[in-house]
Amino acid sequence: LSNISLTDVIYKFVIVNVAVLGCGKTTTSIILSKLLPKCGHVQSDNITKPVKDKLTRMALETLKDHDMVIIDRGNHLLRERKQIFDEFEDLYHEYLPINTKFKFVCLNYVSNKHSPELWNLTRNRIIKRGDNHQTIKAETQGIKFAESIMKGFINRFQPVDVDHEPDSKFNVIIDLDVHSNESSKSNAVKVLNALFEYYPEVVSPVSDEKVEQAFQEALDHKPELTIK
Ligand code: IDP
Secondary structure (H helix, E strand, C coil): CCCCCCCCCEEEEEEEEECCCCCCHHHHHHHHHHHCCCEEEEEHHHCCCCCCCHHHHHHHHHHCCCCEEEEECCCCCHHHHHHHHHHHHHHHHHCCCCCEEEEEEEEECCCCCCCHHHHHHHHHHHHHHCCCCCCCCHHHHCHHHHHHHHHHHHHHCCCCCCCCCCHHHCCEEEECCCCCCCHHHHHHHHHHHHHHHHCCCCCCCCCHHHHHHHHHHHHCCCCCCCCC
16 A cells, blocks of 8 residues: 555745846756756747747656756736646646646846836846847847847836735745845755755755856856857
């Protein structure tokens, strides 16, 4: 006789970024997926049109053999966050056992979208990144064009609001900062510490050397795909 009953719950962890361009979402996601062996990473920038529910499906596919997945998309709109919750509910049974439950963890990169510091840091990073991105080619398309895309995201950005749906559905919200030259490293450490605090059964502590190495490797990352 198995002592596992059908009513036992399997927990899976879904990490959801809420950010604007240049916050270091992809860099931080890469660091975390390098340091957490049970954590996968799915990127909206690698998805071709029509987008539909492809990102959620990729995340669910990843969760078949991982405990966690990072959904690397800006999710700067309430509608996008709602879409993630709704699609997980509607689609998970196609991929995972029916007794799976999800813990949704929000990585909240933006505390004040009007902060001049945030603008200067993210603008400098997008210019420095140049053409090294799937869709935004700051070098070829020019700085003004990149700035206009960035401003569009900032203007539309809807901050995390824990008191109302959809954001009230997050189990954990981790507030991050984009205020330093090594923000992606310090943000990854903040996420690791918070995950360890809330879910010590799935996350183990990581040494400073390993974090530094993953940070350097993530800064060297080059996307595989160019989308026209
Ligand atoms: P995004 O996914 O939020 O748009 P990323 O692509 O991760 O942002 O980062 C934008 C650019 O900034 C990339 O070229 C990346 O290498 C660089 N970058 C990310 N985090 C840091 C950091 O902590 N220090 C310095 N550069 C960084």
